[in-house]
Amino acid sequence: xxxxxxxxxxxxxxxxxxxxxxxxLLIGAWWAVHVYHQELSPLETLIGMSILGLFGTxxxxxxxxxxxxxxxxxxxxxxxxxxxxxxxxxxPDLNQKQLGRELVANLANHVYxxxxxxxxxxxxxxxxxxxxxxxxxxxxxxxxxLVLDKDExxxxxxxxxxxxxxxxxxxxxxxxxxxxxxxxxxxxxxxSTWLKNxxxxxxxxxxxxxxxxxxxxGQGDSLLFxxxxxxxxxxxxxxxxxxxxxxxxxxxxxxxxxxxFVAISVHELRTxxxxxxxxxxxxxxxLGPTLxxxxxxxxxxxxxxxxxxxxxxDNILNVAKIEDNQLTLQLHEENWQNVIETVVNxxxxxxxxxxITIKTDIAPDLPSVGVDRYSIYEVLANLLDNAIKYSKGTNxxxxxxxxxxxGLVETSVKDFGLGIDASILPHIFDKFYRNHRNRxxxxxxxxxxxxxxxxxxxxxGEITVNSKVNEGSTFTFTVLPFxxxxxxxxxxxxxxxxxxxxxxxxxxxxxxx
Amino acid sequence: xxxxxxxxxxxxxxxxxxxxxxxxxxxRALTKAGYQVDVQxxxxxxxxxxxxxxxDIILLDLMIPSITGIEVLRTLRDPAKTPKMHAKIIVTTxxxxxxxxxxxxEQQADGYLVKAEITPRELVExxxxxxx
Numbered sequence: 001x002x003x004x005x006x007x008x009x010x011x012x013x014x015x016x017x018x019x020x021x022x023x024x025l026l027i028g029a030w031w032a033v034h035v036y037h038q039e040l041s042p043l044e045t046l047i048g049m050s051i052l053g054l055f056g057t058x059x060x061x062x063x064x065x066x067x068x069x070x071x072x073x074x075x076x077x078x079x080x081x082x083x084x085x086x087x088x089x090x091x092p093d094l095n096q097k098q099l100g101r102e103l104v105a106n107l108a109n110h111v112y113x114x115x116x117x118x119x120x121x122x123x124x125x126x127x128x129x130x131x132x133x134x135x136x137x138x139x140x141x142x143x144x145x146l147v148l149d150k151d152e153x154x155x156x157x158x159x160x161x162x163x164x165x166x167x168x169x170x171x172x173x174x175x176x177x178x179x180x181x182x183x184x185x186x187x188x189x190x191x192s193t194w195l196k197n198x199x200x201x202x203x204x205x206x207x208x209x210x211x212x213x214x215x216x217x218g219q220g221d222s223l224l225f226x227x228x229x230x231x232x233x234x235x236x237x238x239x240x241x242x243x244x245x246x247x248x249x250x251x252x253x254x255x256x257x258x259x260x261f262v263a264i265s266v267h268e269l270r271t272x273x274x275x276x277x278x279x280x281x282x283x284x285x286x287l288g289p290t291l292x293x294x295x296x297x298x299x300x301x302x303x304x305x306x307x308x309x310x311x312x313x314d315n316i317l318n319v320a321k322i323e324d325n326q327l328t329l330q331l332h333e334e335n336w337q338n339v340i341e342t343v344v345n346x347x348x349x350x351x352x353x354x355x356i357t358i359k360t361d362i363a364p365d366l367p368s369v370g371v372d373r374y375s376i377y378e379v380l381a382n383l384l385d386n387a388i389k390y391s392k393g394t395n396x397x398x399x400x401x402x403x404x405x406x407g408l409v410e411t412s413v414k415d416f417g418l419g420i421d422a423s424i425l426p427h428i429f430d431k432f433y434r435n436h437r438n439r440x441x442x443x444x445x446x447x448x449x450x451x452x453x454x455x456x457x458x459x460x461g462e463i464t465v466n467s468k469v470n471e472g473s474t475f476t477f478t479v480l481p482f483x484x485x486x487x488x489x490x491x492x493x494x495x496x497x498x499x500x501x502x503x504x505x506x507x508x509x510x511x512x513x
Numbered sequence: 514x515x516x517x518x519x520x521x522x523x524x525x526x527x528x529x530x531x532x533x534x535x536x537x538x539x540x541r542a543l544t545k546a547g548y549q550v551d552v553q554x555x556x557x558x559x560x561x562x563x564x565x566x567x568x569d570i571i572l573l574d575l576m577i578p579s580i581t582g583i584e585v586l587r588t589l590r591d592p593a594k595t596p597k598m599h600a601k602i603i604v605t606t607x608x609x610x611x612x613x614x615x616x617x618x619e620q621q622a623d624g625y626l627v628k629a630e631i632t633p634r635e636l637v638e639x640x641x642x643x644x645x
Contacts, residue, residue, distance in 0.1 A: 270607035
């Protein structure tokens, strides 16, 4: 519809009628004067008519002005209404009767649409501006930064990330974060558990992890860093999770080197210990026969204390490594019978001194196992040592090894001694937990079982205990046959079979669940 | 004319150890047990002494001055550098080693003992069991 044409017609019509009316009134006035007031001269008539005409025209222009300018006013009001600096706050009534109502409404609507478009463009521009801003920050940030979507896929990885991992950023984008980064954490509090919890419980969350390890392909080297994460659910840009890595590889890996503070401390503690233990033994030999039972008891206590200190020092480094997620195991194929016999041989000395025999019963065709020989030796030695320590009054310890029905190699160390109270049993693998009742008589550091469990867990096995006071205890742990270990290692891209104390160096979410 | 009894010569032990007190401790125990003990507090001198092939057992500390125990071990086991040496080398140390380093050491030596873990008497028993 031609609203403009309509307006022009309406205005023409309006003006026509208004002017016609005025003219008619003037003509009527002139006719009235001519008919009823003939005494007036033409000049008087002229003046009278002019004055009338003037007033009439004033009236007409007053009333006409409003009607003719109304459309423009309405439009002006509409524009003011949406102007950014405000002005008219309320929108004009576009339905009010006026000249060119349709045109005005049409124009006003165009103006509104334009304004809306402008706003949209501004918003887009500012979003783009924000992105630009973020890109500047993200790309200049000297820390690796990753953004994940709700499926834990990497949406963005900055320059620093690709430098840190030695992979081009394009390779990282689009990959699942667990595939791209084989992370292993100090404990069960992992990135994937945190994201799962956050997704079901909160709208936003933030979290930090320390001593996270990423295995680098091939060498068995790894990076150690702290991780910070921010999660926001249903982010409109699809940016659900933000991760930043703080590398500490140099600092954290110092304990790997022989000259680290902990390592040197271990050495410095052991040197005087060697002397203490040595000369206590000398005194025992030289003076033993001459000492009163009381004094002899003191010598025994000194010796026990020195041994306790030595055992603790042995464990310090390993526990420190577990804490810092630096304990790594190398799993190799080993003959389990062989391993057991070595340990039993070494501990027979200590057992023999107390009149205890270690009886072994090893199933004949056990499969070869996948273990880290040194660490698993420590586990066996710890269990046997405990059995010896707590075997007061009895003289036999049984060590059995079988293939259990889950296909795992199961080893048990059974003693018939003091046993463990049921109230203490759940805590027995805790760090520093000692059976206080026996603390005075039985040396120990409270770390042995903690370490043993960490090592068994790291092997993919499980350690459990059964015990009854004054009847004895049985500690049982499982290790995997080498074939299983090898399979798992292959499927996780870890052919060198390196494991941390908390799992495979690759924290693959599929594997974990 | 001495035809019947054969006196077994005392086994000769070289103790390469820089901690004087520990060397004294071991010397005392080993001498009492019938060994003949020489002590070298310096690594280079100890290595040279070992290479004379005058000893049956070498107790080698790893943390010694002027050269590392591992270097000494490697040299003594290198037929090019030590053509003739029949002694058993027992590494004694109070250092905690990285597992791969320890495995490497154990492969080259005939024994690996942590000094703080072993009393002199136990050391003597260990050496007695060696086939020298």
